[in-house]
Amino acid sequence: MKSSPEKITLIGAGLNGPLLAILLMQRGLSVEIYERRPDMRRIRMSAGRSINLALSTRGIYALQQAGLWERMRSIIIPMKGRMMHSIASELTFQPYGQNETEVINSISRAELNIALINAAEEHGATIHFNQRCTGYDLKTGSTRVRNEETGEETTLQAAVVIGCDGSASAIRGEMLKLSRFNFSQQYLDYGYKELTIPASSQGEHLLETHALHIWPRGNHMLIALPNIDGTFACILFLPFEGADSFASLTTHAQVIQFFESRFPDVVRLMPQLADNYFANPTGAMVTVKCSPWHVEGRALLLGDAVHAIVPFFGQGLNCGFEDCTCLVELLDRHGAEWAGVFAEFENERKVNTDAIADMAIENFAEMRDRVADSRFLLRKKVELALEAKYPRLFVPKYAMVTFHRIPYSVALARGTVQDRMLTELCESIYRMEDLDWSKADWLIRRDLTPLELRQ
Ligand SMILES: Cc1cc2nc3c(=O)[nH]c(=O)nc-3n(C[C@H](O)[C@H](O)[C@H](O)COP(=O)(O)OP(=O)(O)OC[C@H]3O[C@@H](n4cnc5c(N)ncnc54)[C@H](O)[C@@H]3O)c2cc1C
Known part of the structure; x- marks a missing residue:
């Protein structure tokens, strides 16, 4: 694409804003970012807001396109599979993929965000912190921002505004005023809270390092992801209301008693458990769907602003990063014909972001409940065996989403x-050895066509 003097304004310097800024500037565009929060490199993030993320193939591909993947390698920890902790404190390891290259990567949100902000500035982006977008004029394309420290209001004019301002997007809030704007938001009845397992006195991990730990307990669940400093970032998922809920755990003693009865092997590893529990906020989880994603060629929504999803497939960030690479590929193809590019972007992406939103909700039940079930574990073994024998025909849904860049909508359809097929093959067997391979061969050749695999 030819260099263009056009100025692009991005709202939000979370995870997608700075990455998109880099990809746009690599194409000769000039980018400014307005972020409502202070500069996180100078002011420590509030406790309980630094949740770790699982970065996988789609996210890595985007970081490679931006030339950032190599520098991220020092701040990630590969996780090879799920380590399930039973209520009797027994451990079961279930690999995610076929081999050690099929891993997901634990990364601290704060470290990733800082690395992206630094890189965006190195590429020449100007980032204005403490500047909250308070409005966007759908007709003139002007954006209003307010300085959060001084209260000063400014009106900005840019050729294009892209809302990367997360699940409560202010730009999307303005687009609600468009006639025939479709919008839905669906909250889970569950919330989440960040907790920590500190490192040992030697700075080492107190649980297996290269695994995502899960304590699946039916209607609640604890997970833990490793950090490079020897700690684990844990997330507790609980219903907001009812028995065993955030509403019912109101004293230190109740929290300790709850953990001792549900997650007995972890309590002794969390000396600050009750203090952390009450100090850290409880977050909500929402699925947002809307359309259109753009106002002609003047404004666009991207990332959580247009398709927030629940975190149970570990794909929100990966999906947002895929938005960024998709958008710039369209720019490379068509040039800065913004209206056409935005329309094609929505057309290409929405079917896929809707699919991952639905798969993420489905995966909640799998993580909190089914991973502890021996029938489910057998299905997972059968899936991996079928993939090993039919590598381009049978690829497990988890692998299509996590280790390949197969469109999410294809992963959803083939996954179904x-x-x-798995139900038919597994319903009357209890061991891998009893799998009916000739039936599997017949079903696979009858129902599946070869996949184009992109990593
Ligand atoms: C508990 C949890 C676990 C998760 N785990 C994973 C995972 O393992 N893997 C994964 O891929 N994804 C995961 N996600 C999802 C991931 O965090 C999001 O998809 C990702 O952060 C979206 O990036 P974004 O840039 O679109 O939005 P955000 O990261 O939310 O950034 C938006 C930015 O916009 C700023 N902003 C908001 N409003 C305004 C305004 N009016 N004016 C100016 N600035 C504004 C905000 O301050 C923020 O900096 C998880 C999410 C949660 C909640």
Whole structure:
């Protein structure tokens, strides 16, 4: 694409804003970012807001396109599978993929955000912190921002505004005024809270390092992801209301008693458990769907602003990063014909972001409940065996989403067909050795066509 003097304004310097800024500036565009929060490199993030993320193939591909992947390697920890902790403190390890290259990567949100902000500035982006977007004029394309420290209001004019301002997007809030703007938001009845397992006195991890730890307990769940400093970032998922809920755990003693009865092997590793529990906020989880994603060629929504999803497939960030690479690929193809590029972007992405939103909700039940079930574990073994034998025909849904860049909508559709097949193949067996391979061969060749695999 030819260099253009056009100025692009991005709202939000979370995870997608700075990455998109880099990709746009690599194409000769000039970018300014307005972020409502203070500069996180100077002011420590509030406790309980630094949740770790699982970075996988789609996110890594985007970081490679931006030339950032190599520098991220020093701040990630590969996780090879799920380590399930039973209530009797027994451990079961379930690999995510076929081999050690099929891993997901634990990364601290704060470290990733800082690395992206630094890189965006190195590429020449100007980032204005403490500047909250308070409005966007749908007709003139002007954006209002307010300085959060001084209260000063400014009106900005840019050729294009892109709302990367997260699940409560201010730009999307303005787009609600468009006639025939479709919008839905669906909250889970569950919330989440960040907790920590500190490092040992030698700075080492107190649980297996290269795993995502899960304590699946039916209607609640604890997970833990490793950090490079030897700590684990844990997330407790609980219903907001009812028995065993955030509402019912109101004293230090109740929290300790709850953990001792549900997660007995972890209590002794969390000396600050009750203090952390009450100090850290409880977050909500929402699925947002809307359309259109753009106002002609003047404004666009991207990332959580247009498709917030629940975190149970570990894909929100990966999906947002895929938005960024998709958008710049369209720019490379068509040039800065913004209205056409935005329309094609929405057309290409929405079917896929809707699909991952639905799969993420489905995966909640799998993580909190089914991973502890021996029938489910057998299905997972059968899936991996089928993939090993039919590598381009049968690829487990988890792998299609996590280790490949197969469109999410294809992963959803093929996943449904494969689920039916697995039910048929597994319903009357209890061991891998009893799998009916000739039936599997027949079903696979009948129902699946070869996949184009992109990593
Ligand atoms: C508990 C949890 C676990 C998760 N785990 C994973 C995971 O393992 N893997 C994964 O891929 N994804 C995960 N996600 C999802 C991931 O965090 C999001 O998809 C990702 O942060 C979205 O990036 P974003 O840039 O679109 O939005 P955000 O990261 O929310 O950034 C938005 C930015 O915009 C700023 N902003 C907001 N409003 C305004 C305004 N009016 N004016 C100016 N600035 C504004 C905000 O301050 C923020 O900096 C998880 C999410 C949660 C809640």
